[in-house]
Amino acid sequence: MGVLIMDIVGHLALGFATVFTWSNLLSCLLGVVAGQLIGVLPGIGPAAGIALLLPLTFGGDPIASTIMFAGIYYGAQYGGTMTSVLVNIPGESSTVMTSLDGHQLAKQGRAGAALGIAAIGSFIAGVLGTIGLLLAAPLLARSALAFGPPEYCMLVLLGLAALGLVSGSLIKGLMMGALGLLIATIGVDPQIGSTRFTFDQIWLLDGFEFLMVAVALFGVGEVLASVGRSEPPAQIVTKLRNMYPTRSDWAQSRFAILRGTVVGFLVGVLPGAGATIASFFAYAIEKRVSKTPERFGKGAIEGVAGPEAANNAASAGAMVPMFALGLPGSNSTAIMLGALIMFGLRPGPQLFQTNPELVWGIIASMFVGNLVLLILNLPLAGLSAQLLRVPYKFLYPTILALCIAGVYSQSNSLDDLYAMVAFGALGYFMKRYDYPAAPLVLGLVLEPLLENSLRQSLTLSFGSVDIFVTRPISLAILLLVTAAVLVPTALHLAYVVRTRRAREADVK
DSSP, X not given: OHHHHHHHHHHHHHHHHHHSSHHHHHHHHHHHHHHHHHHHSTTTHHHHHHHHHGGGXXXXXXXXXXXXXXXXXXXXXXXXXXXXXXXXXXXXXXXXXXXXXXXXXXXXXXXXHHHHHHHHHHHHHHHHHHHHHHHHHHHHHHHHTTOOHHHHHHHHHHHHHTHHHHHSOHHHHHHHHXXXXXXXXXXXXXXXXXXXXXXXOGGGTTOOOHHHHHIIIIIIHHHHHHHTSSSOOOOOOOOGGGSSOOXXXXXHHHHHHHHHHHHHHHHHHSTTTHHHHHHXXXXXXXXXXXXXXXXXXXXXXXXXXXXXXXXXXXXXXXHHHHHHTXXXXXXXXXXXXXXXXXXXXXXXXXXXXXXXXXXXXXXXXXXXXXXXXHHHHHHHHHHHHGGGGSOHHHHHHHHHHHHHHHXXXXXXXXXXXXXXXXXXXXXXHHHXXXXXXXXXXXXXXXXXXXXXXXXXXXXXXXXXXXXXXXXXHHHHHHHHHHHHHHHHHHHHHHHHHHHHHHHHHHHO
């Protein structure tokens, strides 16, 4: 053990020596600031941001370039929180869960506290996730190999089955999740190339993008629901004492941050799972372990801390399969993997021996970058919250303009804007009749992984479903899926029976 610790300390010393040069420090700073801006602007995302900058780094220093790309990746997780909390527009799928309680806190005049705890939680998760990356990469990389198509299929089903935990109503949550799955099937079949549900409309061949649906349901739907009220919402007044998290906020959030970090890192290690599933599981766990689950969705600070810690820890976790196995853990690490290959490097087990300065330099830069982001975001939390002092008659057009700009910048298509209006109307009716939007969006995001893993599993088993029960990990997750559906249903039926008997007893 002592030899192992000394070996890690020596590698980290090499990493920090690599980072603390002017060129690499500047690359780290540029990366995290660019990532912050990319996260704030809906429609770009870290993968697209890295892809846009990739040609500019051709022929440059691979270490400085990769440090910058890594900074964009985890920096965007910080930036996406701002629009989710302030205007209820999740620019990334990983911040959908943050918007549920973060925006409610903003409505209560506590946007600064929500952004502050998100910054602190993200910093802690980023640092702990980086420590996990350098300590447990070989072990977790081997564990990731145990997950095949059947396990990924069951993992997605577990996420969809647990929708009742985050939506308040199991039936409504599952209905919206199923609707999200159906919407995601529109377009071209990913395996055989045939069209599905396009009705001979060329613009439907690409299907409906996550960004357009999320912006419409959360942003446009929120504006329509607010304008449609008989009385305008009260103006949010942010006070100085509400600008930053209190001791009570920290006491409520500290274990949520730790749980979110563990969940996020473990899910991030699984190639293809990503920060979206991590943040969803973190939110579901926090609501399950809470003594007051009815607060979630109404402004629970833990509902911000857990998912934010999870999506930042998942960023560090996704680096594990990229470095150790040469397998991308997310869209962004897939672009980074391509960048390493462009520089003539071959990610995999030998990378730690052939290019230790690169690997340990990137790991060390993540410590530095997360510290820079904390220093930038804590003062910005209170400043950003002041945006809520803007009167609603000015805020609504700004939100709609942001929605239009984000959707159009992604596709340059008027058809997507028309679709945004239609989904915005759907979001209005969903808010009016209390149907949750998050399960629909998550169903839309998870459908490709579910469909591909299901088809691959049935191909491996020659069409037999026995593959899901003959593999231990798949069977264990399947049992959890069954429990996630049956246990809440049984509890609800028991409650209905008790209530009916109590009414009958009162009548007698």
